[in-house]
Amino acid sequence: MDLRYYNTTINPVGLVSPAREKYVRDVHEHLKWVHRTTSGRILLNSIRRPNFPIEIRPHPTAVCNAVGGSERKPGAASLTGVITYTPFTFSSHGSCAVDHAMEKAGRLWDEILFHELVHVFRAATGSWNQAPQLTFGMRQYDDNEEFIAVLCTNIYVSDRTNKIKSGLRAGHQGFGAMTPQDARRFGLFTSSKAAFGLVKQFCADNPIFTKALSDKLADVEYNPIADFYRYPKLCELLSTIGGLTDKAKMIDALVAVGIPRPVAAQFVMLAP
Known part of the structure; x- marks a missing residue:
């Protein structure tokens, strides 16, 4: 992968040799893994802009986290892309392993980088929006942008x-595996009422990127974006089941804190 072509810099700030050289090698290697895939090239080419450089640098702490998005450097007129990512954090001896x-789903080095690159893409296209409300059944995603990145x-x-x-x-809360029910085709849309609207808005915000994911990866095991483009009415219809799923999950949560199931069910069913 040609870093210059993608206007990307790996900056080992805060590290000293030989850790500096190792950091650059490792991050570049993980970017190559992303670039070797169809979906990875779609994402990288969608981000690529001559006026939007991207810097990847070590995460400032050793906690199990990486961050992607944009920043405005001192004195700069415009935003630039940024990812803080430390490969060791996601290794078998790093803080995430502890x-x-x-929980190992989505925790490989390139998967973490891809996730953060989605955040950079959303920032680069001016689409970043954490405001849309998630329903109870989607609370594990934290917010709309994390939902999009995980998706x-x-x-x-x-x-x-x-x-x-x-x-x-x-x-987004940990690296637990998706349930077989949610992983099946159309499972996302039956998992929560909000899923359909969030996917629809994502496709409206970023039509070129999402259409490419749909067209070039139409036959993969899990691709709700392709399902949305091909069967929008069905996905919308299934969101009514998602509404029932939201209520069922809320009832289970109330029961878990000691509320009798009949009382919890009555409360949830009366809620708007």
Whole structure:
């Protein structure tokens, strides 16, 4: 992968040799893994802009996290892309392995980078929007932007040109595996009423990117974006089942804190 072509710089700020050289090698290698895949090239080519450079640098702390988006450097007139990512964090001896020992879905190095690159893409296209409300059944995604990043990364995981992968990730809170019910075709739309509207808005915000994911990865195991483009009416209809799923999950949550199921069910069913 030609970093200059994609206007990307790997900056090992804060590191000293030989850690500096190792950081650059490792991050470049993980970017190559992304670039080798169909979905990865779609994403990288969608981000690429001559006036939107991207800097990848170590995450400032050792916690299990990476961050992607945009920033305005001191004195700069416009925003630039940024990812803070430390490969060791997501290794078998890093903090993620300690904090999420039994959770590995979406936790491989390239999967983390892809996730953060989706954030950069949304920032580069001026589409970043955390405001849309998630329903109870989607609370595991935290917000709209994390939902989009997890959704796209799960499609990346399903991409047949991606030869090394973990598994479908259930949400943004940890790296737990998606349930078989949610992982099946149209499962996203039956998992929550809000899913249809969020996917519809994402496709409206970024039609070139989402249409490419749909057209070039139409036959992969998990691709709700392709399902939306091909069967929008069905996806919308299935969102009514998603509304029932939201209520069922809310009832289960109330029961888990000690509220009798009949009382919880009555409360939830009366709620708007």
